[in-house]
Amino acid sequence: MIRVFKCVLVYCTFSFSALATSNPVPAEILPLASKSLMLDIAKVSESSLIAVGDKGHILLSSDGIDWQQQSNPANSALNRVYFLDEQRGWAVGHDSAILNTIDGGKNWAIQNYQPEKERPLFDVVFFDQHHGIAVGAYGVFYRTKDAGKTWVEEFHLELVNSDDQEYLQELKVEDEEFYLEEIASILPHFNRILSVGNELYLAGEIGMLAKSSDQGQTWELLDEIYMGSFFDIAQIDQQQLLVVGLRGNMFSSTDGGAQWQHQDTDTTALLNDIVVTEQGHVYVLANAGVILSSANGTDFTLSTQPDGKALIGGVWFNNKLVVASEVGVKVLAVK
Numbered sequence: 001m002i003r004v005f006k007c008v009l010v011y012c013t014f015s016f017s018a019l020a021t022s023n024p025v026p027a028e029i030l031p032l033a034s035k036s037l038m039l040d041i042a043k044v045s046e047s048s049l050i051a052v053g054d055k056g057h058i059l060l061s062s063d064g065i066d067w068q069q070q071s072n073p074a075n076s077a078l079n080r081v082y083f084l085d086e087q088r089g090w091a092v093g094h095d096s097a098i099l100n101t102i103d104g105g106k107n108w109a110i111q112n113y114q115p116e117k118e119r120p121l122f123d124v125v126f127f128d129q130h131h132g133i134a135v136g137a138y139g140v141f142y143r144t145k146d147a148g149k150t151w152v153e154e155f156h157l158e159l160v161n162s163d164d165q166e167y168l169q170e171l172k173v174e175d176e177e178f179y180l181e182e183i184a185s186i187l188p189h190f191n192r193i194l195s196v197g198n199e200l201y202l203a204g205e206i207g208m209l210a211k212s213s214d215q216g217q218t219w220e221l222l223d224e225i226y227m228g229s230f231f232d233i234a235q236i237d238q239q240q241l242l243v244v245g246l247r248g249n250m251f252s253s254t255d256g257g258a259q260w261q262h263q264d265t266d267t268t269a270l271l272n273d274i275v276v277t278e279q280g281h282v283y284v285l286a287n288a289g290v291i292l293s294s295a296n297g298t299d300f301t302l303s304t305q306p307d308g309k310a311l312i313g314g315v316w317f318n319n320k321l322v323v324a325s326e327v328g329v330k331v332l333a334v335k
Contacts, residue, residue, distance in 0.1 A: 024074035024095070024113050027056030034059055034067040038324035039079050039093075040313040045086040049317055050105040051329050052078035052091050060105050064322040064331050072099065073110050077120075079136075084126045090148065092121035092134050100148050111148040119184070125193045125200075133216050135202070139187020143216070155183050158219050159202075159210055194233045194241075201257065203230035203243055211257055225251055225260045234274035236282060236297035244271035244284055252297065265292055266302050270310075277316040283334065285311035285323060293334060305332070 030036070038053035051059040051067065056075040059067040078093035083105075091099045091108070095115035099108045119140045126132035134142045134151075139159070142151040157165045164186050172179040188205035193216075200212040202219065209222040209230065228246035236242050241253045243260070248267040251260040265271070269286040276282055282300075284292035289305030305311070307327065314323040321332045 024076070024097075024110065024115075027058070027072035027075040029069055029071070030057075033057045033069045035328035037326050038312070038329055039077065040081050041315050041322060041324045041329065042081045042083055042089070043315045043317055044083050044089065044104055048086070048104060049315065049322060050081050050083070050089065051324050052081045052093070053324060056093075058091065058105065058108060059329065061329075064317050064320060064329070067329060070106060070108065072108050074099070074113055076113070076115075079120060080123045082124045082126065084129060088126075088129060088147075090124045090126065090132070090134075092124045092136070094120040096121060096136070096140070098124070098134055098142070098148060098151070112142070112151055122189070122191050123193045125195055127195070127215055131215065133193065135190035135193060137189045138184035139190065140184075141190065141216075155187070156219055157183075159188070159208065159221060160186055189229070191230060192232050194235065196235050196241075199256070201233050201241070203233040203245075205229045209233075209243065209257060222257045223260075225262075231270070231272055232274045234276055236276060237280060240297050242274055242282070242284075242297060244274060246270055248286075250284065250292075250300075263298070263300065265300060267292070272311065273313045275314040275316055275321065283314065283316075283321055285314050287311075291332070291334065303334075 038051050041051040044050055047062050049061045054077045056072040058070045058072050060070055061067045074097050076093050076095040076097040078091045081091040083089035087104050089101045096117045096119055098112040100111050101108050119137050121134050121136035124134040130147050132144050141154045144151045168183055188208045190204045192203045194201040200216050202210040207224050207226045210219040212219045230243050230245040233243040239254045244250045248265040250263040250265050252263055253260045267290050269288045269290040271284050271286045273285040282294045282297045287310040289308040291303050292300040294300045310326045311323050321334045323330050
């Protein structure tokens with residue numbers, strides 16, 4: 001199997017202190033960082049954006065056009081950035097890196113750095129200033145209850161089929177070291193978390209969609225609708241969820257994920273990210289410069305950027321679509 005990056009049973013936990021197990025190399029300050037591969041972007045406030053990307057680049061902007069690179073104690077590629085409020089934020093990425101800021105992104109500190117694990121993190125979300133989770137490749141799932149000072153690793157066996165659950169539980173009794181290796185090969189990549197009220201949704205590899213009502217302590221697998229990877233899931237309005245993935249595949253649900261309807265996209269491009277504006281307009285960003293646009297989250301119009309470069313993450317800021325792309329941060333003219 002080629003693994004692409006981008007009734008509920010008990011789970012297992014392993015605790016560790018949030019200390020680096022090797023000395024990271026700081027990210028290099030480069031004059032053209034804003035033109036390099038950027039992987040995500042977040043709105044911090046009405047006057048501030050943060051973008052993250054390759055080589056640990058962290059960029060701060062007040063307008064989406066001019067960007068200033070910030071210092072980062074680790075040069076690991078950063079896949080996702082999340083802000084709980086205008087001061088407190090987290091970024092996650094390769095080398096199992098978890099970074100934290102408490103001043104709106106001006107300064108960052110390492111909370112976790114474990115390159116030997118070879119399991120990149122793809123998403124992070126916090127429920128309040130103390131409690132949060134981070135997820136990533138090979139089923140990696142970390143939880144903190146103290147704002148990231150310490151993290152607990154959880155293995156959610158309910159996210160694999162019943163045969164694999166039985167095999168893993170037997171293996172854990174017989175050989176815990178081999179169990180830890182084997183579970184990483186069986187659990188899918190966890191690519192994106194969505195928080196909607198008291199519900200969490202998890203989207204990942206091999207068509208995995210799951211739902212939790214207890215902040216991810218336990219999960220219920222949703223019915224399989226597609227065998228390819230999903231890379232983003234978003235709430236469009238009070239009723240509608242949208243999930244996107246490989247080869248232009250897009251599905252929507254109006255009943256909390258119980259049933260899904262396939263959406264026509266007229267593209268086979270990999271769909272990376274969903275941006276929803278305050279007015280409910282939806283933009284889906286994709287490889288090959290593809291943008292899918294919809295006024296209602298149902299009927300999409302396709303357009304393509306002239307340079308054909310991948311659009312990886314985006315945000316609606318000051319009535320503009322600002323995107324992280326393989327050639328840096330761009331402001332796109334969209335309708």
